[in-house]
Amino acid sequence: MQILQQTFQVPYTYSIFFTKRLFDVANDTLRSFFGSFSQAGFQRKVLIAIDGGFLAHHPQLQEEINHYFSSLEDLVKLVPQLVVLPGGEAAKNDPALFDELVEAIDNYGIDRHSFVIGIGGGAILDLVGYAAAVSHRGVKHIRIPTTVLSQNDSGVGVKNGINYRGKKNFLGTFAPPVAVFNDLTFLQTLDDRDWRGGIAEAIKVALIKDQSFFEWIEVNAEALAQRNEEVMAYLIHRCAEMHVEHIRSGDPFEFGSSRPLDFGHWAAHKLEYLTDFQVRHGEAVAIGIALDCVYSVKVGKLTDAELQRILTVIQKLGFDLYHPKLAENDKINLRNGLQEFREHLGGRLTIMLLDRIGKGVEVHEMDANLIAESVDYLEGHYANLMVG
């Protein structure tokens, strides 16, 4: 028997730009980005797909975009259609939207040297990123996240995907964008729930990786709750930085058993689903973090004093710590959630718990009774609040 061995490495590089008023012609961030791709002999095209909900809050945006790109005609050519998509998780459940994007890519002759830009929250970016990744085996994809959650977490990462038969992200790829543009001014029109939602991912990453960042969040919880933009700008930058670093230093495409940054996420995914996505991702993550912190205390890792600090900061930010769906069906649903989480990542169950604030620790099993006790603990906490 003969064997040929194939081995190679594929290099990826992209920048995340933090800016304001991205489509103001006075802002040359996009111009200089496209300038770096300039090449004699052909003009690259740009197709933009945008979250309709976001567009409704920024009625002047379409004109601004057209104006901005008309000043870039020496570099790239914007195709005449703006693809407007319904925002939110529903976008990932509708295969017709994926088809619509692929057809637009085909109709406008977007090739592997052209760009597809997604503008919107995490769900839109996941959908647009997936369509871009599989068309022509990957056209160049640019992300312009418009929520805190997507600016500091999913939008700066390497994943995309859509749901399939109710299974979250069942279809997708690992496909880094060629650039991410985080515009702080886009956050002004977020409702309070979405403003707050993204902070959950910052708490998550701080808890498992960086005690001093957690302490910074404690100090600034009030300012964040009151929508202080400059404080939020720091939070997003630091969170994105840690997210990017985690991807770089780990196993970016998750071939092995190394895990993504998913503390608090196993219960969060299930809770989103059980509430038909009425509980939004960041809100669910806040509850999932609370649950896994209580569990961490019950298995003798985290101290109770640390737990109280964590629950306090989560509440100060305006998050709930509990949802009645957690306890429904005698916690059976939650146990299924653990199983589904294992299946999606594959292989052995691996769950991140907290050893202390700033240091996560992986475990390979969770005790169903202790999970139930942790749910009860949060329910009691919640009941006390209701009474208090």
Place this chain on the structure above:
Amino acid sequence: MQILQQTFQVPYTYSIFFTKRLFDVANDTLRSFFGSFSQAGFQRKVLIAIDGGFLAHHPQLQEEINHYFSSLEDLVKLVPQLVVLPGGEAAKNDPALFDELVEAIDNYGIDRHSFVIGIGGGAILDLVGYAAAVSHRGVKHIRIPTTVLSQNDSGVGVKNGINYRGKKNFLGTFAPPVAVFNDLTFLQTLDDRDWRGGIAEAIKVALIKDQSFFEWIEVNAEALAQRNEEVMAYLIHRCAEMHVEHIRSGDPFEFGSSRPLDFGHWAAHKLEYLTDFQVRHGEAVAIGIALDCVYSVKVGKLTDAELQRILTVIQKLGFDLYHPKLAENDKINLRNGLQEFREHLGGRLTIMLLDRIGKGVEVHEMDANLIAESVDYLEGHYANLMVG
């Protein structure tokens, strides 16, 4: 403005095993491969999708596979369903087959640590590879190519894909397999056209990269035409080796303007389409090579003596050098083919021509009149043959 820079490399490695009677329990190639993935704590699953045409020629295969995997139960667990797919290019045109594969992956709980094996020709491997690549963002994919063409070319490479609205490979990804198993005995049931078809890719790679390999093909053309297995084994190994080397040393996922090994392919793709895939890929490539060799002489690169050697060896192998569809519609179709080829690869048009036997050279334009003259040349050659 702040900028975060993300840079990382993703390592890929896989082996291509050349063996005989892969599913004979006496052959431990698969056993030792799966053994290398063994890990305490969970059992990996295996889902197999197979070309129905191939299976019809090997009626005992399903039992052999079940028997082989029953001896591997300490390592992996074969799911109870064998997914049988219609073979040939039609498989890539039918979105329902993609759905069927994704559903099987879902139903049997195939996760990112389990395996999907595709057994069949290039089209089946492209389809199965695509479904595997996008399910859970990539389950582990094994290719078992059953044609000369897939054993020496596409099957050992990094691409997958399906057709979309008549556009070849419009949807797909770059996703290396975790292993390729080339079983020489699988080629025995090929019809003569498919046995011959794969030799076109060997001629292609020899012409642009390796004069001595071309001379080896000249010497062995007779033996190849007479289906000498050991001669074919060398041809496949050498061709696969050069294909793998080209991927490794170049730009494996074609991010830049570097090209795949596509000499003779722009006209071949169009000819396949124009004949509704009655002309098979290898046959179309042989004609495409002939066309680009004639063109290379017309632009003063290749010598006429070299051209005659090339046309002779192509004919000796039993290929046609011409098809009437090439001349149809005043060659307009062929010009469109050039345009579509550019669009699929994107960016500037880049076509490989021959400088001499063993050395390709890239050009960025082709003259429509000279293409037409080249078609006429091959038509004349063909007419002479008919008379002769």
